Amino acid sequence: MMNSAEAKMTDSDDMAESNGRPLMWIILSALGIVMTAGAIAGYMAQHNAQGGGPLGMSGIVAMSVFSAIIAGLSYFVWINSKKFRASGDMLTNREKLNRNIILGCCFSGGVIGLLLAFYDINIVGSEPSALAVFSDSPIAPAIAILLAFFWAVIMPVVAWFWHKRAIDEQEASAYRDGGYYAAYTYLIGAPTWWMLWRGGIAPEPNGPAIFMIFALLWSAVWYWKKYH
C-alpha cells in the first residue's frame, strides 16, 4: 500500500508536464482561430469582388466549415484554459510570475497582430488573407514609431525582468539551447537562401519570414527542452 509520501510524490510527478501542454495547445489553437478568421475575411472579400449578394450552396458549406473550425478551436482553448488554471494550484510563485508574463506577452502580441491585420485590410486596402498578421505592407509613421517603441523599449524591460525574476536556471538553459539552434539555423539558412536567390533558383529572401522562422524555432526548442 502506498504511503502518503509516495502518493504525494507520484501525483506530483504525473503532473510535472501538465501546464506545458495546455499552454502549447492554447497558443496553437489561438493561432488557428486567427488564421481561420483571415480565411473567412479573404473568402468574403472575393465573394464581394464578384458582385456580392447571398452566398450560394458552396459558400454556405465553406462558411459552415470555417465556423465549425473556429467553434472547435474555441472549445479546445476553453478546455485547455481550465487545465492550465487547475495546474496553477501546484505552481511555485516564480512559475506563476513566469506564466503571467508569457500569457501577457502572448495576449499583447495577439492584440497588436490583429490590429495590424485590421489596419492592413481596412486602411491600407490590402487583400484579406490568412497571413495578414504577417504583412510587410507600409504603415503610417506614427504607428511605426509606436510599435518600434513597444518592441525596442518595452520588450527589453519585460525580457530583463523575465530573466532576472521569473525564470530559473533550467529554463535559462532551455532558452540558451533554443538560441543556439535558432542562431545556427539563421547563420546557415539566411546566406544559403541569399545565394540561391542570386543564382535565380529561389525567390528573394524575405526578412519577416526569416525572423519568424528564427523566433518559432527558438520558441519550439525552448518549449521542448523545458517541458520534456
Place this chain on the structure above:
Amino acid sequence: MKNQLKVLRAMRDWSQADLGERLDVSRQAVNAIETGKYDPSLPLAFKIARLFGRPIEEIFDDEFSGGKDDR
C-alpha cells in the same frame, strides 16, 4: 547524472512544487533534475545539499565515483 533527490523529497513528504519553492526554482526544474534530464549548476547543487543536510556526492552520482581515484 543520477541522483537521490526524489527519494529525499519523498522522505520529507514534499511535492515537487514544495521542493521547488524551497529551492526557488520551478516544478519543471525539480522534475528535470530528478529524471536526470537536467544537471543543476554548482550553486544549485550546494543549495540542495544544504537543504537536505547531506554532502553533494551523497545526493548526486556522476557515475565515476565508484571507479578508480585518478588523483
